[in-house]
Amino acid sequence: MFFFLSYQTKVQMLAGDDYRTPVLGSIKEWIQAVPLQFLYALLGYLGDSVNYKDPSSGLKSPLASLPSCYPGIDMPSEGLVRWQLRLEYFAYETLQDLRIAKLFDIIVDYPDSSPAIEDLKQCLAYTGQHSKLVDSFISSLRYRLLTAGASTNDILHQYISTIKALRIIDPTGVFLEAVGEPIREYLRRRKDTIKCIVTMLTDGTGGNAAGTGNTGDSLLEELNRDAESQETVDFDDDFITDDKQAWINAMRWEPDPVDADPSRGGRNIRKIDILGMMVSIIGSKDQLVNEYRVMLAEKLLNKSEYDIDSEIRTLELLKIHFGESSMQRCEIMLNDLIGSKRTNTNIKASLAKLPHTGIEQGGSDMSLDVLDATILSLNFWPPVQAEPINLPVAVDQLLSDYARRFHEIKTPRKLLWKKNLGVVKLELQFEDRTLQFTVSPMHATIILKFQEQTSWTSKNLAAAVGAPVDTLNRRISFWVSKGILVESPGPEGDDHIFTVVDEMTDTNRNGLGRGAFEELSMADEEGERTVASVEEQLRKEMTIYEKFIIGMLTNFGSMALDRIHNTLKMFCIAEPAYDKSLQQLQSFLDGLISEEKLEMRDGMYFLKK
Structure with missing residues (x-):
C-alpha cells in the first residue's frame, strides 16, 4: 500500500498543473528508470527468472509478446512484465483522474492545452473509463458555467472549445452528445443566444474569447477550413463507385461504443459539425439568417464609407453553409452599397464639370462633396426605425440638391430620405482645442443648435430639433458626458438648461485629454437601434x-x-x-x-x- 501511495504521489508530481506540455511520456520513462529497476532487482533476488524463451514457463496470456524496451534488462521475466503493465495502468488511471478533475480549466485554455488533451485521450484509450469523464465534466459545467453569472458569450466560447477538445478525445462524437446537451438546453433559455452566435460567427476573432485568433479570421472561416479538412478524411457510403472501395469501407467499420445513442446514427453517419451544433441551439437556420440580416443592416447603415470587403467575405461563407436562396436578401443589401458607391461617384463626377456652387452657413461652404448617400432597396432590408428630426436648413438643402441630381441620372427614380439614419463626422472648434466626433444625425443636429445660441432649455431644444423631450434627454447626455455641454436645473422641475462649456479645465473632469486635437468615435446608445430587431x-x-x-x-x-x-x-x-x-x-x-x-x-x- 505504501509503495502505491508513494507511486501515486510521484505521478501527481510529474503531471503537475502545466497543460501546455505532454507529461505521459516522462511518466512512462520514470516507470522504466525507477520502479521497474527496483522490481527487477527484487524479483531477481526472490528467484523470479522465468523468461519468454523458456518453454517451461507455460505462459499463455496476451503478455506472450516480448516487450520492446527495458533499459539495462536483457530478458525481462513474466512477473516483471506483469508489474510493468500494472504500474502503467495505475499511472494512466492516476493521470486520467487528474486531468478529468481539471478538464474544465483545460478546455478554457484550449488550444494551448492540446498536449493535456492528447494525454487524456491516451489514458482513456487504455482505461476505457469514458463515462467517468462525461459525469465529472457535466457536473463541472453545471456548477461553473451554466449559471446566471456567466455571460452567454462565455458559455458559447466554452461550448465551442468543448466541441474541439472532445473531438480529439472521441472522434466519433458519442460522448460529445452527452456533454453538449446540458449546454444546448441551457442556451435555449437565454434571449441573447442568437445574437451572440451571429456575432461570434462574423466578428473576426476566430471564435476565441480572448480575441487571439488569426487577424481577420471569423469563427465562420475557421469552421469552413475545418469542414474542408474533414472532407479529406471522411467518406460516405452513399457515394461509393466501385466494389473495391466498398470493401475497404467495410473493413474500416467499427461498432459504436456502448454509450452511443442509437437514435443519433452510427459513427459513419454522425459528423461533428460545429456550425450545425450551433444552429441546433437556435432551432432553425432561418432564425440565424434573420438575426444576421438585422446585424448586417445595422452595420451597413452605420458605415461612414463603402468598405464592405469583410461583409462580402462573410456572406460568401454563409452561402456555402446555408445556401444562396437563404442569403439572397443579404446579398441585395450588399449590392445596394456597391450601387450607392457607383451612383455617388457619378453624381460627384457630374459636379466637377459644373461651376462650383455652395451653400453658405455661418461662413462655411457646404457642397455635395461632403455628402455620401447610401441608397437602399427598402423592400429587401429589415424595417428601419423612423425618428422625427429637423435637420439644419443647410443640410436639408444639401439633401434636396443631391436628390435632384440623382433623379437626373436615374430617371424616373426618386430618393426618399431617412433623415435619422447614417453617421455624421463633426469637427468642434473651441478657443484652445479642436475635437472630432463621429455621431448620429440626431446628435449632430443637437450640437449644431448651439451655434445659434450657447444655452437652451430641454423643452425649447426638443422643439427646435423636432424630437420628444425624453428622446432629447437621452441623446444629449452623450455631449454632457464628453464635457461639451453642462447641465443645470431649469425654472421648472422637468426642464433643464444645457450650456456649451468653453473652458478646458471643465472638460478635464470628464476624461478629455489636453491638446489641440482630439478624435473620438461614438456608437449609438444602448437600446437605440436603426433597424427593428x-x-x-x-x-x-x-x-x-x-x-x-x-x-x-x-x-x-x-x-x-x-x-x-x-x-x-x-x-x-x-x-x-x-x-x-x-x-x-x-x-x-x-x-x-x-x-x-x-x-x-x-x-x-x-x-x-
Missing part, C-alpha cells in the same frame, strides 16, 4: 395570430404550447401561412403574458382573468 419583427408578424390564440383559449380553456403550435399549423394555411417555430411561438406567448393577456400554470396557457 428580430423580436420586434416577430412580434409584428405574430400579431395576426393573436386573435386565433385568444379564440382557441376561449373555447378550450387551457392549452399546452405544442397543441397551440399544431393547431395554428393546421388551420392558419391561408396567406400569410403560419410557419413559425416552437421557440418563436413561445417567445410571442411570453410577450402576451407580460402584457397580462395570458397566464401560464403547470405548462398550460390560460386567458388572464
Whole structure:
C-alpha cells in the first residue's frame, strides 16, 4: 500500500498543473528508470527468472509478446512484465483522474492545452473509463458555467472549445452528445443566444474569447477550413463507385461504443459539425439568417464609407453553409452599397464639370462633396426605425440638391430620405482645442443648435430639433458626458438648461485629454437601434395570430404550447401561412403574458382573468 501511495504521489508530481506540455511520456520513462529497476532487482533476488524463451514457463496470456524496451534488462521475466503493465495502468488511471478533475480549466485554455488533451485521450484509450469523464465534466459545467453569472458569450466560447477538445478525445462524437446537451438546453433559455452566435460567427476573432485568433479570421472561416479538412478524411457510403472501395469501407467499420445513442446514427453517419451544433441551439437556420440580416443592416447603415470587403467575405461563407436562396436578401443589401458607391461617384463626377456652387452657413461652404448617400432597396432590408428630426436648413438643402441630381441620372427614380439614419463626422472648434466626433444625425443636429445660441432649455431644444423631450434627454447626455455641454436645473422641475462649456479645465473632469486635437468615435446608445430587431419583427408578424390564440383559449380553456403550435399549423394555411417555430411561438406567448393577456400554470396557457 505504501509503495502505491508513494507511486501515486510521484505521478501527481510529474503531471503537475502545466497543460501546455505532454507529461505521459516522462511518466512512462520514470516507470522504466525507477520502479521497474527496483522490481527487477527484487524479483531477481526472490528467484523470479522465468523468461519468454523458456518453454517451461507455460505462459499463455496476451503478455506472450516480448516487450520492446527495458533499459539495462536483457530478458525481462513474466512477473516483471506483469508489474510493468500494472504500474502503467495505475499511472494512466492516476493521470486520467487528474486531468478529468481539471478538464474544465483545460478546455478554457484550449488550444494551448492540446498536449493535456492528447494525454487524456491516451489514458482513456487504455482505461476505457469514458463515462467517468462525461459525469465529472457535466457536473463541472453545471456548477461553473451554466449559471446566471456567466455571460452567454462565455458559455458559447466554452461550448465551442468543448466541441474541439472532445473531438480529439472521441472522434466519433458519442460522448460529445452527452456533454453538449446540458449546454444546448441551457442556451435555449437565454434571449441573447442568437445574437451572440451571429456575432461570434462574423466578428473576426476566430471564435476565441480572448480575441487571439488569426487577424481577420471569423469563427465562420475557421469552421469552413475545418469542414474542408474533414472532407479529406471522411467518406460516405452513399457515394461509393466501385466494389473495391466498398470493401475497404467495410473493413474500416467499427461498432459504436456502448454509450452511443442509437437514435443519433452510427459513427459513419454522425459528423461533428460545429456550425450545425450551433444552429441546433437556435432551432432553425432561418432564425440565424434573420438575426444576421438585422446585424448586417445595422452595420451597413452605420458605415461612414463603402468598405464592405469583410461583409462580402462573410456572406460568401454563409452561402456555402446555408445556401444562396437563404442569403439572397443579404446579398441585395450588399449590392445596394456597391450601387450607392457607383451612383455617388457619378453624381460627384457630374459636379466637377459644373461651376462650383455652395451653400453658405455661418461662413462655411457646404457642397455635395461632403455628402455620401447610401441608397437602399427598402423592400429587401429589415424595417428601419423612423425618428422625427429637423435637420439644419443647410443640410436639408444639401439633401434636396443631391436628390435632384440623382433623379437626373436615374430617371424616373426618386430618393426618399431617412433623415435619422447614417453617421455624421463633426469637427468642434473651441478657443484652445479642436475635437472630432463621429455621431448620429440626431446628435449632430443637437450640437449644431448651439451655434445659434450657447444655452437652451430641454423643452425649447426638443422643439427646435423636432424630437420628444425624453428622446432629447437621452441623446444629449452623450455631449454632457464628453464635457461639451453642462447641465443645470431649469425654472421648472422637468426642464433643464444645457450650456456649451468653453473652458478646458471643465472638460478635464470628464476624461478629455489636453491638446489641440482630439478624435473620438461614438456608437449609438444602448437600446437605440436603426433597424427593428428580430423580436420586434416577430412580434409584428405574430400579431395576426393573436386573435386565433385568444379564440382557441376561449373555447378550450387551457392549452399546452405544442397543441397551440399544431393547431395554428393546421388551420392558419391561408396567406400569410403560419410557419413559425416552437421557440418563436413561445417567445410571442411570453410577450402576451407580460402584457397580462395570458397566464401560464403547470405548462398550460390560460386567458388572464
